[in-house]
Amino acid sequence: MTEPMILRGTVVTRDGLIADGVVSVSGEFIDWVGPTAAFPGGGADGAGANPAVPPPSDSVLVPGMVDVHCHGGGGYGFPDSPADGARYAARHHLRRGTTTLLASLVSASPERLLERIAMLSPLVDDGTVAGLHLEGPFLATECCGAQDPRFIIDGDPELLARLLAAGGGRIRSMTVAPETPHFAELAMALTAAGAVVSVGHTAGDFDTVTAGIAGAGGPVSITHLFNGMKPMHHRDPGAVAASLAAASRGAAVAELIGDGVHLAAGTVALVLAAAGADHTAFVSDAMQAAGMPDGQYRLGPLDVTVGGGVARLTTEDGSPGAIAGGTSSVLDVFARAVRLSGASLVEAARAGATTPARLLGLTDRGALAAGLRADVLELDPDLTLRQVIRGGTPVE
Structure with a gap:
C-alpha cells in the first residue's frame, strides 16, 4: 500500500494552469486537484492547519x-x-x-x-x-x-x-x-x-x-x-x-x-x-x-x-x-x-x-484529475524532470 502524498506547485490540468495548486494522491489514484487555498485544511496562506501540505514550490506538475x-x-x-x-x-x-x-x-x-x-x-x-x-x-x-x-x-x-x-x-x-x-x-x-x-x-x-x-x-x-x-x-x-x-x-x-x-x-x-x-x-x-x-x-x-x-x-x-x-x-x-x-x-x-x-481508450489516466491513476511528473521551472510517480508510487 503506497503512502498518501500531497504535491504542490503549478498544476497543469486539461483546462488550464493552477498557479499554486495541490495534487493529492491516495493509493494508486488522485483524490483531489485544485488551488492550495481550497485544499481541505490548506489555509489561505498555503500553510494552514494541515501539516501534510508542503510549503510553496516552484515545481511544475504535469501528467505522466x-x-x-x-x-x-x-x-x-x-x-x-x-x-x-x-x-x-x-x-x-x-x-x-x-x-x-x-x-x-x-x-x-x-x-x-x-x-x-x-x-x-x-x-x-x-x-x-x-x-x-x-x-x-x-x-x-x-x-x-x-x-x-x-x-x-x-x-x-x-x-x-x-x-x-x-x-x-x-x-x-x-x-x-x-x-x-x-x-x-x-x-x-x-x-x-x-x-x-x-x-x-x-x-x-x-x-x-x-x-x-x-x-x-x-x-x-x-x-x-x-x-x-x-x-x-x-x-x-x-x-x-x-x-x-x-x-x-x-x-x-x-x-x-x-x-x-x-x-x-x-x-x-x-x-x-x-x-x-x-x-x-x-x-x-x-x-x-x-x-x-x-x-x-x-x-x-x-x-x-x-x-x-x-x-x-x-x-x-x-x-x-x-x-x-x-x-x-x-x-x-x-x-x-x-x-x-x-x-x-x-x-x-x-x-x-x-x-x-x-x-488508446485508457480513460483512467492521461491528466491530473480526481479519480484518475496517479501518474504525475514533477518538473523544474525549466521543465527538467525532478520526480516520476506512476500509480501513486515514486519511481527511483
Whole structure:
C-alpha cells in the first residue's frame, strides 16, 4: 500500500494552469486537484492547519507521458531483445517520464512477429507496457524508411488474423499503408480487435489516404506525420495533406516526433495550430540507442549508426542512411514544444499525455484529475524532470 502524498506547485490540468495548486494522491489514484487555498485544511496562506501540505514550490506538475510509438531504449529494443532487456527498455522510458508505453515492433517475418508477440505478452499482462504496436509489415516499400524492405508484404487478412489471435487483445495499434491490398478488411479486423488503425509508411496520394482514414471504422492515428511519406507539394498534396486535414477535422490523431531531428520546431507549431493538441500525440519512436552513447546499434534486423544523438541506418559507404527511430523521450518532445514551438504547458500536456491516452481508450489516466491513476511528473521551472510517480508510487 503506497503512502498518501500531497504535491504542490503549478498544476497543469486539461483546462488550464493552477498557479499554486495541490495534487493529492491516495493509493494508486488522485483524490483531489485544485488551488492550495481550497485544499481541505490548506489555509489561505498555503500553510494552514494541515501539516501534510508542503510549503510553496516552484515545481511544475504535469501528467505522466503516454507514448504510443516506441521501439526501445537504454540499450535494448522491443523488436529484438530478450524479455529482461525489453523490461529494461520500458524502465528506461519510465524513469524519463513515460508512465504508459506501447512496445513497438517493426516489419519482420510472420514467424518472428509471432515470436515477439509471445515474448512481450507477459509484459502487457503485468503492466510493464500497455500493449503492443505493430509497425508493419503491410507498408509501402517506397516509403519504408528504416523498415527492412525484405519483410514488407501486401496486406494479408489471414496473417493479420494470426497476429491478432496470438496477441489475444494485447495489440493496441498497427501501422498499415492505406494503399495496401485488402486495406478495408484489415482495418475492420483491427477495429473489431480494439486496435487503433495507424495510417503510415505510405506512398498513397491524397484521395487514397483520405479514403483510408474515412473507412477505418474506428480510432485512427497517423504514424509519425511527415516521416515515412512523400513531402507535400502544392500540386501533389499526398499523404501529408490528407493526414493533416483529417486531424484538423477530428478524424485522426497525428503522431509527431518533435525531437528536432525528425521534425523542425516550426513544423510542430504548424500541426498544433492546425489540428490542435486534442488531435496531436507526441511520440518518441525511440529505438535501443535512446539514452545511450553514440555508436552501433540495431533496429530489428538492421544495423544503425548513432552520431550526435541521431540514429541512421548504417550504409556500406558510410554515407548518411535513413533516420532509424529516435533517441529521445516523449517528455523531451513535450519540453521542446514548449520551449521552441510556442506550445503552452496545457497544449503540450494534452499532446504528450491526454490525447494519446484517449486514443488508446485508457480513460483512467492521461491528466491530473480526481479519480484518475496517479501518474504525475514533477518538473523544474525549466521543465527538467525532478520526480516520476506512476500509480501513486515514486519511481527511483
